[in-house]
Amino acid sequence: MIYLAETERLFRRTTAIFGLAVAAFFGLLGPGLIFFGNTMAVSFGDQSGQPITAESLAGWDYAVYTSFGARSALILPVIIFLLGGLSMATEFVSKTTREDLLRPVSRVSLFLNKWLALVTWVIAANAVTLALSLGFGFVLTFGSEVGDNAFVDLGYTLLVTFTTDLGFATLAMFGAVVTRSVGATVASLAVVFAAQVGLAVALMFWSQGGASLVSQFTAVTPELMDTIMGWTDWIALWQPPFVLGCQATTQPWQGYVTLAILTIGSMTLGMIRFARMDVP
Amino acid sequence: MTEVSSAPWTEGAALEVRGLRRTYGSHVAVSNLDLTVRTGDVYGFLGPNGAGKTTAMRCMLGLIRRDEGSVRFFGQDESVAARQHIGAIIEIPAFHNWTSAYRNLRWACAYAGIPMSEQKAEIARVLERVGLTDRQGGKVKTYSLGMKQRLGIARALLGKPKLLLLDEPTNGLDPKGMKEIRELIQSLAQDDDITIFISSHLLSEVQAMANRVGIIQRGVLRLEGSISELTQTERLTIRVHSSAPEQLAEGLKKIPEISFTLDEDGTALVEPGAVEPAHLNRELVTGGVPISAFIPQTATLEDIFMEATR
Numbered sequence: 001m002i003y004l005a006e007t008e009r010l011f012r013r014t015t016a017i018f019g020l021a022v023a024a025f026f027g028l029l030g031p032g033l034i035f036f037g038n039t040m041a042v043s044f045g046d047q048s049g050q051p052i053t054a055e056s057l058a059g060w061d062y063a064v065y066t067s068f069g070a071r072s073a074l075i076l077p078v079i080i081f082l083l084g085g086l087s088m089a090t091e092f093v094s095k096t097t098r099e100d101l102l103r104p105v106s107r108v109s110l111f112l113n114k115w116l117a118l119v120t121w122v123i124a125a126n127a128v129t130l131a132l133s134l135g136f137g138f139v140l141t142f143g144s145e146v147g148d149n150a151f152v153d154l155g156y157t158l159l160v161t162f163t164t165d166l167g168f169a170t171l172a173m174f175g176a177v178v179t180r181s182v183g184a185t186v187a188s189l190a191v192v193f194a195a196q197v198g199l200a201v202a203l204m205f206w207s208q209g210g211a212s213l214v215s216q217f218t219a220v221t222p223e224l225m226d227t228i229m230g231w232t233d234w235i236a237l238w239q240p241p242f243v244l245g246c247q248a249t250t251q252p253w254q255g256y257v258t259l260a261i262l263t264i265g266s267m268t269l270g271m272i273r274f275a276r277m278d279v280p
Numbered sequence: 281m282t283e284v285s286s287a288p289w290t291e292g293a294a295l296e297v298r299g300l301r302r303t304y305g306s307h308v309a310v311s312n313l314d315l316t317v318r319t320g321d322v323y324g325f326l327g328p329n330g331a332g333k334t335t336a337m338r339c340m341l342g343l344i345r346r347d348e349g350s351v352r353f354f355g356q357d358e359s360v361a362a363r364q365h366i367g368a369i370i371e372i373p374a375f376h377n378w379t380s381a382y383r384n385l386r387w388a389c390a391y392a393g394i395p396m397s398e399q400k401a402e403i404a405r406v407l408e409r410v411g412l413t414d415r416q417g418g419k420v421k422t423y424s425l426g427m428k429q430r431l432g433i434a435r436a437l438l439g440k441p442k443l444l445l446l447d448e449p450t451n452g453l454d455p456k457g458m459k460e461i462r463e464l465i466q467s468l469a470q471d472d473d474i475t476i477f478i479s480s481h482l483l484s485e486v487q488a489m490a491n492r493v494g495i496i497q498r499g500v501l502r503l504e505g506s507i508s509e510l511t512q513t514e515r516l517t518i519r520v521h522s523s524a525p526e527q528l529a530e531g532l533k534k535i536p537e538i539s540f541t542l543d544e545d546g547t548a549l550v551e552p553g554a555v556e557p558a559h560l561n562r563e564l565v566t567g568g569v570p571i572s573a574f575i576p577q578t579a580t581l582e583d584i585f586m587e588a589t590r
Contacts, residue, residue, distance in 0.1 A: 005390035012379065095374035098343060099435070102370070103391035104363040278344040 006117035023125040027132025030067030035140035059146035063137025084172030085185035174266035300349035324486030325479040327496035367441035373432025377421035426457030502588040521573035
């Protein structure tokens with residue numbers, strides 16, 4: 001019953017309603033883009049001059065991938081982070097958490113039910129995107145043929161998106177329990193994305209102007225440079241999938257191990273902290 | 281948490297606190313607090329602002345950590361299970377203001393463990409009890425402070441608790457709102473047989489409602505007992521009037537162990553100490569003092585409070 005109450009509370013939040021609307025938008029975006037691409041191809045022909053056939057047009061699977069690729073890029077993860085953080089932080093600030101704790105309910109149970117409500121929302125958001133991208137994708141591509149592994153790839157995409165979303169949400173809940181502040185929760189989101197931007201800028205520097213500097217540095221201290229490069233490669237391998245714009249499907253398995261550790265770790269620490277903290 | 285108090289547990293008590301201590305850094309908010317609320321009591325927890333009343337109540341309810349001490353509800357250590365029999369309001373009750381009172385109560389029912397099939401009837405019962413049935417569909421943000429307090433009491437009543445802990449329930453209310461809440465609390469105690477623990481710094485409120493009080497100051501319980509006992513045993517004074525003030529003064533001076541002050545109009549305020557009022561009266565009359573009035577006066581709750589928090 002607590003789960004149902006928490007789920008209803010969460011789904012009535014403005015952020016949650018907005019998030020579902022955004023999920024629906026991305027569900028439509030993928031099929032729309034694929035339809036536009038196919039129409040352009042049919043109208044103007046292939047760039048290489050090859051004739052357009054039914055096999056060469058993008059199928060509904062591309063519509064789904066495009067939807068999920070776009071929704072994972074930035075906006076939905078931000079909304080999930082906000083929803084996870086604010087579902088805890090705003091209730092500390094409004095003191096409704098205190099009111100809940102006056103009832104015969106354990107703190108661990110309260111935390112878990114809030115988390116489960118969040119899981120439910122993530123499932124709902126992904127279901128909205130999937131249903132719309134699949135339905136409209138099938139209609140707008142006129143049931144075009146898809147690759148042999150389309151269903152396997154689709155399942156993988158969903159699984160990766162779902163687990164990545166949960167990682168975000170759980171981290172946000174942990175941050176909210178530690179800070180107990182709406183402002184700090186939003187600020188922690190800014191820090192996460194600033195770190196991503198910083199990493200992206202660093203990579204850009206690496207790939208462009210920094211390359212010559214690196215080559216000079218390598219020439220002077222080759223052994224040290226090898227060590228640094230080794231560490232960089234290692235970190236890249238183990239970084240969680242939500243780093244660098246949630247390019248989840250391109251990550252090696254090590255990234256998911258990191259994600260699992262982060263999710264389970266922040267979940268456990270969040271529960272321990274919540275169980276022991278003062279809630280005046 | 282350790283038990284530091286040697287005070288024994290009381291059979292049949294609704295709430296017992298033993299050796300409760302809570303500090304914030306070097307500041308001791310509550311120190312070695314012992315108190316006992318018997319089943320059926322309306323217990324007034326009195327103290328000036330900042331005395332540690334709210335901190336003590338938060339500790340009792342497990343909202344904040346206790347450094348030391350034990351709390352029992354109906355003989356059961358403070359726990360999730362023990363809270364099954366308790367309703368509480370700490371400071372101003374908090375709600376999801378953006379939605380209706382009914383929905384707030386429905387969510388509270390879920391936390392109180394009330395089955396879905398019984399929630400509607402239970403919500404109707406508590407809303408009727410506090411007189412908010414007509415406003416149950418309104419958003420809580422449109423409620424006045426008095427209505428929020430009543431809604432808070434309604435929420436605390438969900439699940440038919442045997443003990444209500446109310447922290448300054450009339451704080452911030454206008455006289456009409458205070459009267460409504462006071463009457464509601466009295467009715468809950470008398471008609472619903474709910475034991476009530478109410479903290480306040482408003483003596484008149486507590487005197488009107490409570491049968492027992494505990495007075496706390498700077499985190500330490502200064503006094504505990506029934507109001508009738510305390511007002512009879514604490515600081516009994518006797519107002520004596522005579523048409524012959526000089527004779528009255530001479531007569532009083534002859535009686536050992538008493539102290540008195542004499543007004544210009546011939547009224548003496550006597551503190552008899554261990555001397556019985558009847559003996560005092562007899563001594564004055566047999567001494568030939570013309571007595572026109574002899575009025576024993578018991579201490580008021582205010583006298584007791586001022587004495588305890590001096």
